[in-house]
Amino acid sequence: LGANALQGDARFVDVLVEMGCTATVSADDTVIMRRRDTPLRGIEIDMSDISDLVPTMAVIATQAVTPTRITGVGFIRKKESDRLGDLADELAKTGADITVEADGLLITPTDLLHGAALDTHHDHRLGMAFGILGLVVDDIVVNDPGVVSKSWPAFWDALDVIPARRQ
Known part of the structure; x- marks a missing residue:
């Protein structure tokens, strides 16, 4: 872009x-x-006009030093997956502190993130977001990585050229 x-x-x-x-x-x-x-700072953001990026934002927010609140996106519960509930459940497997709210998510920083096998729930956006998390958290496994083919078949190749920064 x-x-x-x-x-x-x-x-x-x-x-x-x-x-x-x-x-x-x-x-x-x-x-x-x-x-x-x-340091990456958390923010409060209405993402109603860029709701497809909520999974990516949530993953990035796990790396911030202050909380991030995403609002305006209650409707994404009915996308390819429940992009609020499924996202929160999967990120919780890594130790993330993420709360589903009526119209969005609250992500509170924690230093306790760890590897986990994450399910995409057949959602390409979740798969790509979890791949990004794998750049900074060891041992992230994305189950069903082929799900990204819906929107970006070469995603994993593109991700491979980004240097990982482990905490």
Whole structure:
């Protein structure tokens, strides 16, 4: 996604900047970075207009030093999976402190994340989010990794080029 992107998901760059990242946006691509000495900050965010990114946001929020509250997304319980309940249940397997609220999620930081086998519930967005978590938490296993073929068949290849940062 670059400056000319038409997808609403491009707004996620601003979300990551608000959390403490820096962004370099060119016409054709975007590079997101965060200095190791700059902690990721939790935020309160209405994601109703970028609801497909809730699983990714929840995974990123597990790495923040303050809580993150996602609102405006109660309707995603009826996507390919229950994207609130299933996401919370799976992340809880890793030791994440995640609470399903009426219209979203509350993710409270913890230093106790650990590996786990995570089920995708036949949802490509959950599968991709769990893959991202595997970059920073050892021993994350994504059951049914082929589920990503619905939207990004080469996802795992793209993820392989990102250097893992283990805590």
